[in-house]
Amino acid sequence: MAKKGILVLGDGSVYEGYCFGAETTACGEVVFDTGMTGYQEMLTDPSFAGQIVVPTYPLIGNYGINDSDYESAQVQVKGFVVREHCPIPSHWASRLTLHDYLLKNGTPGLAGVDTRALTRRLRTGGVTMGILTSEMTINEALAELSRAPAYDSVDFVRQVTTGEQYRWRHATEREPSIHIVVLDMGMKYRIANTLSRLGCLVTVVPCTMPVEYILDKLRPDGIALSPGPGNPETIRYLVEVVHQMVLRKPVMGICLGHQLIGEVFGARTFKLKFGHRGGNHPVRDLATGRVYITTQNHGYAIDPDSLKGGLEVSHINLNDGTVEGLRHRELPILSIQFHPEGAPGPEDNLYLFERFLEIVKESQ
Numbered sequence: 001m002a003k004k005g006i007l008v009l010g011d012g013s014v015y016e017g018y019c020f021g022a023e024t025t026a027c028g029e030v031v032f033d034t035g036m037t038g039y040q041e042m043l044t045d046p047s048f049a050g051q052i053v054v055p056t057y058p059l060i061g062n063y064g065i066n067d068s069d070y071e072s073a074q075v076q077v078k079g080f081v082v083r084e085h086c087p088i089p090s091h092w093a094s095r096l097t098l099h100d101y102l103l104k105n106g107t108p109g110l111a112g113v114d115t116r117a118l119t120r121r122l123r124t125g126g127v128t129m130g131i132l133t134s135e136m137t138i139n140e141a142l143a144e145l146s147r148a149p150a151y152d153s154v155d156f157v158r159q160v161t162t163g164e165q166y167r168w169r170h171a172t173e174r175e176p177s178i179h180i181v182v183l184d185m186g187m188k189y190r191i192a193n194t195l196s197r198l199g200c201l202v203t204v205v206p207c208t209m210p211v212e213y214i215l216d217k218l219r220p221d222g223i224a225l226s227p228g229p230g231n232p233e234t235i236r237y238l239v240e241v242v243h244q245m246v247l248r249k250p251v252m253g254i255c256l257g258h259q260l261i262g263e264v265f266g267a268r269t270f271k272l273k274f275g276h277r278g279g280n281h282p283v284r285d286l287a288t289g290r291v292y293i294t295t296q297n298h299g300y301a302i303d304p305d306s307l308k309g310g311l312e313v314s315h316i317n318l319n320d321g322t323v324e325g326l327r328h329r330e331l332p333i334l335s336i337q338f339h340p341e342g343a344p345g346p347e348d349n350l351y352l353f354e355r356f357l358e359i360v361k362e363s364q
Contacts, residue, residue, distance in 0.1 A: 180360075
């Protein structure tokens with residue numbers, strides 16, 4: 001019989017279940033993800049650092065863990081809460097069960113939870129801090145939660161960025177014609193792999209690397225600002241770095257990188273009530289009127305009324321009207337709030353990488 005565990009939210013509500021993965025305690029912001037597949041990508045997406053993730057799809061673990069769908073080198077979530085955990089996967093590519101993978105990475109899971117009720121609470125009341133435990137009583141868990149730092153106050157980017165510069169393995173036989181530096185604030189592997197497949201030489205650098213070294217020593221043709229976790233207000237030290245980049249090189253920002261570009265030009269960000277997380281969010285490209293179904297993972301957005309300095313909105317979210325993309329009227333800059341590389345998910349947003357590379361070539 002599996003050990004019982006609980007998820008306790010900051011408002012005092014309690015969700016009971018049974019443990020899988022590591023039997024340990026974890027605190028984090030509790031969020032939900034509406035993707036119907038892709039739990040391996042969720043677990044390893046650095047943008048989920050500091051969060052306890054709740055997939056809305058009910059059956060999790062049924063195809064196991066394979067060797068190719070990692071988005072980083074480790075589990076990034078603090079905890080994983082599911083309706084039904086499948087202990088026996090059925091897929092030819094499976095190498096580990098979900099339980100064994102979480103156990104190996106010291107990450108707790110909780111199954112048997114009414115995730116529909118939990119999701120409704122998060123949608124109604126907004127995301128909140130929570131604690132997942134099999135070791136504490138409810139009162140002990142609430143006391144521990146009260147001592148935990150608020151998610152919004154932590155700089156998670158420094159926790160997930162690469163420790164040193166590295167060259168991404170080249171994905172094609174073509175000789176790369178464009179050198180792109182990716183500023184790693186929580187980069188997903190698929191971003192570097194997509195740029196590489198499009199013929200780029202890709203260098204990934206830590207977010208703490210001096211901007212002078214990036215611009216003058218690495219001499220990139222263009223710069224990509226990666227996604228990443230947390231509140232953009234906790235990484236104000238990167239605003240001046242990005243400011244120097246956009247004045248000298250073509251720049252593409254994705255998710256957190258998009259928010260940083262906005263802040264460079266004076267825009268404000270605000271926290272969404274429950275965020276956008278999943279592979280099914282409709283976005284309109286304002287230049288063409290075309291609607292794309294996108295993969296998203298963010299809890300903050302740019303206030304369109306605060307845009308200045310030549311920035312204008314290029315994409316909007318059709319669910320709530322929030323800003324999903326920016327372009328600059330004069331400088332070679334584009335940014336998107338969603339994930340054009342998102343997997344699993346639609347691949348028709350890869351055109352944005354191609355558009356960025358066209359801008360880079362025109363600026364050479």
